[in-house]
Structure formats: C-alpha cells, structure tokens
Amino acid sequence: MHTSTTVTVIGAGQAGLAMSRCLTERSIDHVVLERGEVANSWRTERWDSLRLLTPNWMTRLPAHRYEGDDPDGYMTADEVVAFLAGYGEGIDAPVRTHTEVRSVVTTGTGFRTTTTTGTIDSAAVVVATGACSTPHVPALADELPTRIRQLTPIDYRNPDALGDGRVLVVGASASGAQIADELSRSGRQVTLAVGDHVRLPRTYRGMDIHWWMDAVGILDERYDEMEDIRRARRLPSLQLVGTPEKRSLDLNALQASGVDLVGRFAGVSGRTAQFSGSFANYCAAADLKLGRLLDLIDAHAAEFGLDAWLGEPDRPSRTTVPVTPTTLGLDSVETVIWATGFRPEYPWLEDDLLDRKGQIVHDGGVMARPGMYVLGLPFTRRRKSSFLDGVGPDAHDLSHHLALHLDEFAAAAS
Amino acid sequence: MTMTTDTTTPAAPAELNGVPVEKLRGTIAKLTAAPELAAFQFTARNEWIEGTGTTSTMHEWYGVGTDHLHVAEFTATADHPTLGHGHGPTPQEYVLHALAACLAAGVATTAANRGIELSKISTVARGKIDVQGVLGIDPDVRNGFSSVEVEVEVEGDASREDLDALITASAKRSAVFDIITAPTTVVVAPTS
Numbered sequence: 001m002h003t004s005t006t007v008t009v010i011g012a013g014q015a016g017l018a019m020s021r022c023l024t025e026r027s028i029d030h031v032v033l034e035r036g037e038v039a040n041s042w043r044t045e046r047w048d049s050l051r052l053l054t055p056n057w058m059t060r061l062p063a064h065r066y067e068g069d070d071p072d073g074y075m076t077a078d079e080v081v082a083f084l085a086g087y088g089e090g091i092d093a094p095v096r097t098h099t100e101v102r103s104v105v106t107t108g109t110g111f112r113t114t115t116t117t118g119t120i121d122s123a124a125v126v127v128a129t130g131a132c133s134t135p136h137v138p139a140l141a142d143e144l145p146t147r148i149r150q151l152t153p154i155d156y157r158n159p160d161a162l163g164d165g166r167v168l169v170v171g172a173s174a175s176g177a178q179i180a181d182e183l184s185r186s187g188r189q190v191t192l193a194v195g196d197h198v199r200l201p202r203t204y205r206g207m208d209i210h211w212w213m214d215a216v217g218i219l220d221e222r223y224d225e226m227e228d229i230r231r232a233r234r235l236p237s238l239q240l241v242g243t244p245e246k247r248s249l250d251l252n253a254l255q256a257s258g259v260d261l262v263g264r265f266a267g268v269s270g271r272t273a274q275f276s277g278s279f280a281n282y283c284a285a286a287d288l289k290l291g292r293l294l295d296l297i298d299a300h301a302a303e304f305g306l307d308a309w310l311g312e313p314d315r316p317s318r319t320t321v322p323v324t325p326t327t328l329g330l331d332s333v334e335t336v337i338w339a340t341g342f343r344p345e346y347p348w349l350e351d352d353l354l355d356r357k358g359q360i361v362h363d364g365g366v367m368a369r370p371g372m373y374v375l376g377l378p379f380t381r382r383r384k385s386s387f388l389d390g391v392g393p394d395a396h397d398l399s400h401h402l403a404l405h406l407d408e409f410a411a412a413a414s
Numbered sequence: 415m416t417m418t419t420d421t422t423t424p425a426a427p428a429e430l431n432g433v434p435v436e437k438l439r440g441t442i443a444k445l446t447a448a449p450e451l452a453a454f455q456f457t458a459r460n461e462w463i464e465g466t467g468t469t470s471t472m473h474e475w476y477g478v479g480t481d482h483l484h485v486a487e488f489t490a491t492a493d494h495p496t497l498g499h500g501h502g503p504t505p506q507e508y509v510l511h512a513l514a515a516c517l518a519a520g521v522a523t524t525a526a527n528r529g530i531e532l533s534k535i536s537t538v539a540r541g542k543i544d545v546q547g548v549l550g551i552d553p554d555v556r557n558g559f560s561s562v563e564v565e566v567e568v569e570g571d572a573s574r575e576d577l578d579a580l581i582t583a584s585a586k587r588s589a590v591f592d593i594i595t596a597p598t599t600v601v602v603a604p605t606s
Contacts, residue, residue, distance in 0.1 A: 269596075274597050276597050278600065326596070357554075
C-alpha cells in the first residue's frame with residue numbers, strides 16, 4: 001500500500017497523539033504510525049504495579065485533561081492506557097496500528113517512510129517513539145554467569161514471575177527503587193546497586209513534590225536557558241513511586257524495608273560482583289541537591305505568602321549511609337534486574353541524523369534535516385518534555401515550527 | 415609497600431637485597447600472634463599551592479599498636495600537565511608510581527625471603543585514560559584508567575622461571591595492586 005500525506009508521525013503514545021491533535025487543529029493532513037496499539041509501551045512494557053509518578057491533575061494534553069474524582073491520585077498503567085486510548089479516539093487521531101517503521105529516507109520532495117504495511121510519502125516527519133522503550137544495559141551484563149537470569153524493567157512484571165533467590169537490582173532511580181522495594185516486600189533478599197540518583201520526598205509541607213516543582217517553575221525551565229543541556233538531558237529519573245498512601249521511596253525507606261544497598265555496579269571478577277566504593281558520595285550529592293530544591297521551595301512559599309496554610313517544613317533526614325560491602329558473591333544471586341535507564345535506538349533513521357552514540361541530534365526538537373522533528377525525549381524543550389503532562393507545550397511549539405516549514409516548502413515548490 | 419606471608423622458605427641471611435629478612439620474619443611472627451597489631455593507618459596531608467598544583471606531606475603513621483613518624487616529612491607535589499604551572503607530574507602518575515613502587519618492593523622482599531639475590535628490578539607502569547570521563551564529555555566513559563599495563567624486568571641469581579615467579583607473587587600480595595583492582599569504600603566530606 002502506498003499513500004501520501006503531509007506529515008508522518010511515528011508513534012502513538014502521549015507525544016504522537018499530542019502532535020496529532022496540534023496538526024489537526026492547524027488542518028494539517030497527517031498519519032500516526034504505531035507498531036502496536038495506542039500507548040503500546042504502557043500496554044506491553046510496564047510492570048504490574050507501576051503507576052504514573054505525577055498526580056492525576058497533572059495529566060494535561062492538548063484539548064484533554066484528567067477529569068476524574070481523584071485529582072491527587074496516581075494512574076495505574078492500565079488507567080494510562082485507557083486515558084491515552086480515550087484521547088486518541090476523542091481527537092480522532094488518524095492512527096495506523098500494527099505498523100512498524102523500517103526506514104525513513106530523504107527524497108527530493110520530502111520523506112519516504114517504509115513500513116511493514118506499505119510506504120508513505122510526506123513533506124515532514126515527526127519522531128514520537130518515546131524515551132522509554134529500549135532499556136540500556138551496560139556491557140557488564142555479558143560477564144555475568146549464564147545461570148543468572150537477567151531482566152530489564154520492560155520484561156519484569158511482578159515478584160511471582162521470579163525465583164525465590166536473591167535479586168540484584170542495578171540502578172536506584174524510579175524503576176530500580178520501585179522494583180527493589182516490591183521484591184523485598186515479597187520476602188526476597190534484594191541487593192540494590194546505587195549510583196547517581198535524584199532523591200525526592202513524595203510530599204513536602206503537605207503538597208505533592210510535583211505540585212511544588214510545577215509551582216516554582218522548575219518543570220517549565222527551557223532547553224535554551226540551561227547552562228549544560230546535555231547534562232540536564234541525561235539526569236536520572238526521579239526516585240519516586242506513585243502510591244495511594246503517598247509514601248516516599250528513598251534509600252532510607254528502602255533500607256527500612258530490608259533492601260541491602262551497595263555502590264554502583266563496577267565489575268565482575270570471577271564469581272564476585274564488585275561495587276564502587278563511591279556510595280557515600282552519591283548519597284551526599286543527592287542530599288545536597290535535595291536540600292537546594294527544598295530551599296527553593298521554602299523561598300517560594302515565603303515569597304508568595306503560602307507559609308500560613310502550608311505544613312511545617314518536614315525535611316527528610318539525611319540518607320543513612322550504611323557500611324556497604326564492595327563485593328557480592330554471585331553464587332547467591334538468582335536474578336539481576338538492569339534498571340539502568342533507557343536509550344532509544346533508531347536503526348530506521350539516516351545515520352547523519354544521529355550522533356556517534358546513535359541519539360537524535362536536535363535543537364529543541366528540530367532535527368538536523370529541515371522538516372524532521374522529535375518530541376517526547378528528556379528535556380526536548382522543557383524539563384517536563386518527557387512527562388505526560390509536559391509533551392503538550394512541546395507539540396504546540398513544534399507544530400508551529402512545522403507549519404512554517406510547510407509554508408516555505410510550498411512556496412519553494414510553486 | 416608489600417608484605418609477604420611466605421614463611422615456608424629456607425633460612426636466609428639477616429639481610430638480602432637490602433631487605434632486613436630477619437626483621438621481616440620477626441614482624442610476621444609478631445603480627446600472627448597478635449593480629450590486632452596489624453591495623454595500620456597512613457595519612458597524606460595535602461595543601462594547595464596554586465591552580466592545579468598541590469603538595470602532600472606524609473609524616474605520621476600508625477602501626478604495630480602505636481604512633482610513628484617517618485624519618486623525615488616526605489613530600490610529593492602534583493600538577494596538571496596543560497592547565498598547571500609545572501609543579502609536578504599528575505596525580506594519576508603518582509598512582510602509576512605507587513603501583514610500580516609497591517610491585518618492586520614486593521619483588522625485592524619476596525626474593526629476599528626466598529634467598530634470591532637480585533641485581534636489577536626495572537618497572538614501567540603505563541595507564542591509559544580517556545579524558546572524556548573527567549571532562550564530563552561522555553558519561554559512559556569512566557574517569558579513571560581504562561587499563562594499566564606494568565612491565566617488570568628482574569635480574570638475579572635464580573632461574574628465569576623463579577625470577578618471573580617473584581613478579582606474580584608480588585602482584586598477589588601488593589597493597590597498591592589491590593587498591594587499584596578491587597573497589598574500596600571512599601568517603602569524601604568537608605572537614606568537620
């Protein structure tokens with residue numbers, strides 16, 4: 001099947017749907033290609049207990065928002081799927097499901113996208129395949145004994161799917177901290193390898209930490225205001241969990257629930273895993289950054305006269321740094337879970353659009369080839385770019401840029 | 415500095431290769447009987463000169479149950495090769511020096527303990543480092559050496575095989591070799 005359209009959008013998650021809505025608003029003809037169903041990652045690649053890290057009220061997409069009766073709760077993965085599927089239907093997004101992209105090639109007049117269901121010619125292409133579909137697993141994984149079962153957060157479902165033996169969870173950001181916590185509560189012995197992490201309390205002075213970050217304007221910080229955008233883009237995910245009881249999931253909580261903490265997973269020597277001795281430094285850095293954020297919040301509260309109706313500053317205590325072993329005998333480990341982040345892969349894009357590490361080169365979502373855009377990646381244009389709540393403003397900005405490009409394109413052709 | 419625990423070898427002269435063999439064996443016997451005396455502590459005190467240049471002074475140390483002082487306040491000065499003012503080699507090179515020194519000392523003591531007289535120990539330690547790590551260019555690149563290679567040339571009154579065996583034995587019992595190859599808990603904090 002061969003078709004022509006004005007814009008090809010790749011991916012029907014929050015980013016692709018938000019872009020679709022913005023294009024429809026501008027009466028720009030387009031098609032949204034989806035490898036599975038709408039919100040595919042949320043349907044097939046998330047563990048059972050996962051909930052959004054942002055509260056329900058913070059679920060705003062172009063022309064759509066959460067209107068349920070639990071604005072302060074956190075959506076389950078199934079609820080996110082229903083929310084996005086409902087959004088897709090509501091905005092009448094032209095989604096072509098079960099269509100996997102094989103290649104996007106620049107032609108004389110635009111782009112030709114080859115898929116498993118046919119080719120599509122278009123004047124512009126928007127990459128909206130998301131940030132969290134390809135787990136990054138360090139090369140170290142190859143050195144583990146073959147007896148050990150290795151999983152990533154997209155394969156992991158629940159504790160019952162694992163054996164009873166010790167689990168080594170590598171990475172203490174949202175995924176790793178949540179999975180380690182859940183496995184420890186299931187009665188398993190869990191070791192959590194901790195490197196660079198971003199510590200946050202779930203609530204501060206009675207308000208959700210995301211309410212604060214939204215209020216003080218951190219989430220709206222722009223990519224072109226950052227001193228070092230590369231560093232900002234590779235910041236680990238927030239060490240948070242969304243639960244009805246709004247509990248914090250920091251290293252103190254994990255220690256209290258029986259998780260054994262070690263430093264960053266540094267190497268394998270024979271049948272021994274080695275961990276960096278830098279654990280205390282990572283904790284000190286995380287505590288320092290948390291303190292700065294809470295200072296900013298307190299200053300904001302004082303400036304806007306909020307102190308009277310807010311709770312007392314309930315600062316979390318410093319991270320308790322236990323004497324952590326720097327080795328772990330691998331004979332005792334049954335499963336290793338690599339919660340070491342995600343790194344998208346784009347084998348279907350032309351090489352000159354990617355940097356030497358295979359990541360898309362872009363300036364606030366505008367790619368190196370006129371007419372190509374990307375959104376939904378960490379800090380694409382704003383700190384909240386990769387959040388469900390944050391991709392909308394980026395879609396607005398980039399659809400505007402795209403419309404101007406189409407005008408130029410049309411002027412050049414006539 | 416390397417300590418050997420190889421006590422099965424035959425009697426040797428009181429001193430060989432400049433190593434006081436009897437004293438070494440006496441120390442091993444003493445610490446074997448009282449392991450609490452084996453807790454040592456070394457200290458380097460570092461003062462900034464300017465830019466990237468600093469000098470460490472190493473004087474006091476603790477061991478065998480009591481405080482000691484080196485015979486002098488030994489110093490070592492380090493600097494950066496391009497950003498610095500030429501005060502000294504880089505800290506990384508001191509690590510290579512420490513490794514070479516430790517391995518050579520281990521070869522000398524092991525040889526003495528085994529009754530092998532040495533005429534030469536020449537060691538070259540090379541460290542490869544990708545500075546994209548320390549410069550923060552690529553977070554996937556580690557800050558430290560990606561690899562270290564050490565060549566040790568040993569000459570003495572023993573077979574090639576026995577001389578080569580000294581190198582293996584030295585690496586096996588080397589403090590600095592262990593410091594570099596195995597992880598160590600390091601806490602860096604403001605002076606309280």
